[in-house]
Amino acid sequence: MNFSTRLDEAMRKAGFKSQNALARASGVSQSSINRILKSTGISGPETTTVRKLADACGVSFEWLNDGIIGKSSSKDKEMERYALVYVNEVELKIITHYREATLAGQSLLETMAEDLPKASPPDAVNDES
Incomplete structure (x- = not known):
């Protein structure tokens, strides 16, 4: 799974129905989010952009950036607990x-x-x- 696929999945699971909604919640421009989702950038997004998107979607930076599972922070564990509610x-x-x-x-x-x-x-x- 590539970065754009992970971001799309994170958006859906977090309940964002539009790129604009994620842009407002994360502080990342809608045009940047669109470019990331369409994978039209020359390189991947900057670290600060990935952190903002991960925080807004409630996923770990490691998972969103690299697809790494298992490096759960205490915030990730807290989010997993609430995901079952x-x-x-x-x-x-x-x-x-x-x-x-x-x-x-x-x-x-x-x-x-x-x-x-x-x-x-x-x-x-x-x-x-």
Whole structure:
């Protein structure tokens, strides 16, 4: 599997539906992402570009850059743990909006989420009788 194939796979698994969405989340221009996916560049992308794309997609730099599996960082292990969690359509929509938002937008969403009223656990005793 070459770099462009790995990037395409990482984009799909991360939930990016467009090159523009990945560009906004990673800070890499859409034209660069397009060039990478079409493999039209003379050489591969720069290291900083690969790091930005890997971070945005939640994959390791080693896997995206070289296809190396097994050099899992603690962040990769954390991402693997979350990958097994079921996400419904509404949650996926929220995650997608977060990933496509600017850094300021992501910060705003995080603040709003922290301030939301929390639901009671299903087995909690209701004192309001």
